[in-house]
Amino acid sequence: MSTDSVFAGSIPELYDTLVVPMMFLDYAEDVAAEVASAAPHDVLETAAGTGAVTRSLHRLLPSARITATDLSPGMLDRAATVLPSSDLVRWIPADAQDLPFDDASFDAVMCQFGVMFFPDRPGAYAQVRRVLRPGGRHVMAVWGRIEDNEASLAVAEALTVLFVDDPPQFLRRTPFGYTDVTVIRTELEDAGFTDVSIRTVTHHSRPTSARDIAVAHCQGTPLAHILAERHVDTARTTAELTRLLEARWGTQPYVGRLSAHVVTAVAA
Incomplete structure (x- = not known):
């Protein structure tokens, strides 16, 4: 498994307490509303993380059965502390x-900011098509260009200052590395989906201090493992990153533009 996809150790807690409130909540509502609009009864979520979309959909559609999955048990353990398992x-x-589900088991499949981490996206789309009933919908969100996501862009640019010779490319490579809507549409259609709709949605991050933005990116994402593999002092890197972000924005909580693609596709 690539380090880019490892959400373990202390990452689930920091991800849930910093990354999700800062960047994910509005998009969780967007994805959940899109899924709920078709009133599905059986819903599968892939790459559920700590459950932001799960909670949103459960609130909007309390009668639906939701099966939320993730590769990381630690992320799901964190999710279950907020929304325990039930019927x-x-x-x-x-x-x-x-x-691990039978063919045609679900009316809808949803995935928020997870597909970018899949090494085999076409294979993952084929799996989604397999478990969907004909006419079922796949709804997902993927980040837009990093240039349109201001806080993450600032972090990426600051990392080029801190690591002049070899800056970590995790942000550009993975979370912000699957942005071409033509590629997204083609891969979904090749997997057996029709009526692919892609809309670009802009929100703004919640007010967040420079330090929390630095901690969120350096310690609440797989970037933490990449820094550890380089034998870098993560706490020191976080402090230096905070200093650079404060020099850029000041010490007041920062609000930046977010951009993502919300995608809906129908199982043929």
Whole structure:
């Protein structure tokens, strides 16, 4: 497994307490509303993380049965502390590229900011198509260009200052590395989806201090593992990154533009 996809150790807690509130909540509402609009009964979520979309959909559509999966048991453990398993919500560790469910088991599949981490996206789309009933919908969100996501762009640019010779490319390579809507549409259609709709949605991050932005990116994402592999002092890097961000924005909480693609596709 690539380090880019490892959400373990202290990452789930920091991800849930810093990354999700800063960047994910508005998009969780967008994805959940899109799924709920078709009133599905059985919903699968891949790459559920700590459950932001799961909670949103459960609130909007309390009668739906939601099976929320993620490759990381630690992320699901964190999710279950907020929304425990029940007859309507279950948390199951599973690989989105090899789903342990029967064909045509679900009315809808949703995925927020997870598909960028899949090494085999076409394979993952094929799995989604397999487990969907004909006419079922796949709804997902993927980040737009990093240039349109201001806080993450500032972090990436600051890392080029801190690591002049070899700056970590995780942000550009993975979370912001799957932005071409033509590629997204083609891969979904090749997997057996029709009526692919892609809309670009802009929000703004919640007011967040420079230090929390630095901690969120350096310690609440797989960037933490990449820094550890380089034998870098993560706390020191976080402090230096905070200093650079404060020099750029000042010490007041920062609000930056966010951009993502919300995608809906229908199983043929």
